[in-house]
Amino acid sequence: MSHDTMATLTRETISAAPDPIVRRTLHDELLERLRSMIIDGDLAPGDKVPEKELCERFGVSRTPLREALKVLANDGLVTLTPNRGAMIADLTLEDLEEAFPVMGALEALSGEMACANITDAEIEKIKKLHLEMVTHYEARELKLYFRTNQQIHEMILSAAGNQTLSALYRGLEGRIRQARYLANMSTSRWTQAVQEHEQIIASLEARNGAELAAILKSHLANKFETVKEALQDRGKP
Amino acid sequence: MSHDTMATLTRETISAAPDPIVRRTLHDELLERLRSMIIDGDLAPGDKVPEKELCERFGVSRTPLREALKVLANDGLVTLTPNRGAMIADLTLEDLEEAFPVMGALEALSGEMACANITDAEIEKIKKLHLEMVTHYEARELKLYFRTNQQIHEMILSAAGNQTLSALYRGLEGRIRQARYLANMSTSRWTQAVQEHEQIIASLEARNGAELAAILKSHLANKFETVKEALQDRGKP
DNA sequence: GACATGTATATTGAATTCATAATTCAATAT
């Protein structure tokens, strides 16, 4: 992508420069900041997002902020109503049920491709993360467990070596995010999840793509069950 | 409308009115127009997109246009370089090869879900379209063939009844679009494509999800082969 | 007191303006 552009900039001299100055637009910067704020739950679903307030918070004018909001709306993270402004998108049960099979298909694909492309070093890294995750599980550290868990799935995804796949998967993952923080896994389900991860590692080591795909898919199904319950129970004690 | 009905008009009846006035923002309108211009090839890949010119063409100021461009860039239809403006994204061979397996997974899913949900009426509609497509094939009307073909795939997608899936698939389809118009199908491949479509119809009628998924996947693989060749040959006679 | 109507305020959508970076092109040096 930026490959061609760079190459045709000038002969070789300048494009081969060691450290090109990277400038970003405010829009881009804002986009990234807002995205992670939403995904991390700093901005809660359903919250109205007054432009003025955010502008002050970031010290920018409304123009770049609004540009960022349009993009986020396009990605489904924000809901934009004409003349009424933006609110952080609220995940409905329907959204969740729609996203589920799609993520399943993508997850399965990532498993197959990862098995085809993963290096031994990457497998080692994942095994380390897995041990770390088990530690968090034993200590009942839900937050840390989630993070490590996420890292493992990220590693599988990047091992698949397909940017398009990664981008789509992350996009959906971002939309599911909110219920994540509501989820209060039962002990038995948590144990089951860890066991599934053991299987994931095994299939990965065996580089058995079909098997990994199947495991990831059912692992995801279980995760969705948990998220769905959290979503349905929200608001209640 | 009778007296009685008038008298009983309430807030509910009003909001449930059949035809609410739909107002759209300029940004939204532009987004749609630009998107289809790109997908239809009115704006060629690699073209620079001078803001001023487009503003004049649409009779709007730069603000909503730029908002639309940011969104299109996010979708990969446009490439934005800071201080240098926008150009219509150029599809590389790598992009194509990345998109392929992802579209395959989505297409397979759409087949499975379509078989589970499709109505008899929808199948009839698709069969009609298929006959139309065969006519175009026999007349060697490539453009019309493409359009009808696309409509069939659109119908399967919408029969699957999953908005999320549709949105993602259309997004990828949009990025592949350009090579479409370069493709000059050989007679044998064209014949093969039509035969595959016969199988698609058959699986759909039998509501055999797994079978349809497999056929769609290999049908897609063949399509990619054609598109890939077109992409490699472009510029040459 | 509940509801409807009208007015003031605040917020958003879009145009305009301003500042800065990129491009063009002429003048100069090689």
Added chain:
DNA sequence: ATATTGAATTATGAATTCAATATACATGTC
């Protein structure tokens, strides 16, 4: 003639301004 420098032009990024719309509040009516 070609390449290089620097001023003029143009296009872009972002802030500001203006207009349209929605919200909040107050007033009046039943």
